Amino acid sequence: MKKLFQGQVRRYTDDAALPDSFWVEIETKYSGKRRYYHNLHHxxxxxxxxxxxxxxxxxxxxxxxxxxxxxxxxxxxxxDNEEKSARMAGERLKSINFPKDGVDKCRNMILATKGHADASDNDTNLFTDADLSILGCAHDQYMEYARQVREEYHIYPDMLYKPGRKKVLQYFLSMDRIFKTNHFYDKFEAQARENLSIELKSL
Known part of the structure; x- marks a missing residue:
C-alpha cells in the first residue's frame, strides 16, 4: 500500500518529500495503539x-x-471524525495541486461514510459499500470485527455501549438495501443481515 499511495502522490507533485511525509502521517494515524479495527488492515x-x-x-x-x-x-x-478526516484530505490534496473537483469529490466520499446512505454518485456508492463489506463476511470474522469495535469503544461501559451499538445495528437492518450497488449487494447482503441480526440478539 505504501508504494501505491506514494505513486499516487507523485503523479501530482514534484515535491520529493511529500510522498514520504504523507505516508508517515497515514501509517502513524492508522497504527495507533487503540486502532483495533480502523487500522491499516482495514x-x-x-x-x-x-x-x-x-x-x-x-x-x-x-x-x-x-x-x-x-x-x-x-x-x-x-x-466529527469524518468531517475532520475530510478536511485533512482536502488540505493534503490541495497541497499537491490535485484538481479542485477531485478534492471536493474526495471530501464528499469521506463524509458519505458517516451514514452510508445511497448517493447519486456511483463511485461513492461503491466506496461506501466496500467500507461496509466486513458486515457481510463469514460470521466468525464478523464477530471478531464486532469485538474489535468494542475494544475501540473501551472507554464506554456496557450500559452505554450496548444501546448505542444496538442503534447502529438497527439502523442498517432497517435499510431496504444495506449495499447500494449490485456487486456488493449480491456478494454480501444476505450474510450481512444474518450477522447483524445475530449480534443484535446477543446484546
Missing part, C-alpha cells in the same frame, strides 16, 4: 474490495485518496 481489505470493481469506478485516483484518508481521524469519543 485499508488493505477496502483496497481488495475496490480492486474487484475498479473498471466500474470513474475516478480511481479520487477513490484511492478517499480510501487512505477516510478514517485518518478516528476518536470514538467524538462524532
Amino acid at each position: 485499508l488493505e481489505n477496502l483496497l481488495e474490495q475496490l480492486s474487484e470493481v475498479k473498471l466500474s469506478i470513474k475516478d480511481w485516483d479520487v477513490t484511492l485518496f478517499a480510501l487512505f484518508y477516510h478514517d485518518l481521524v478516528y476518536n470514538p469519543a467524538r462524532r
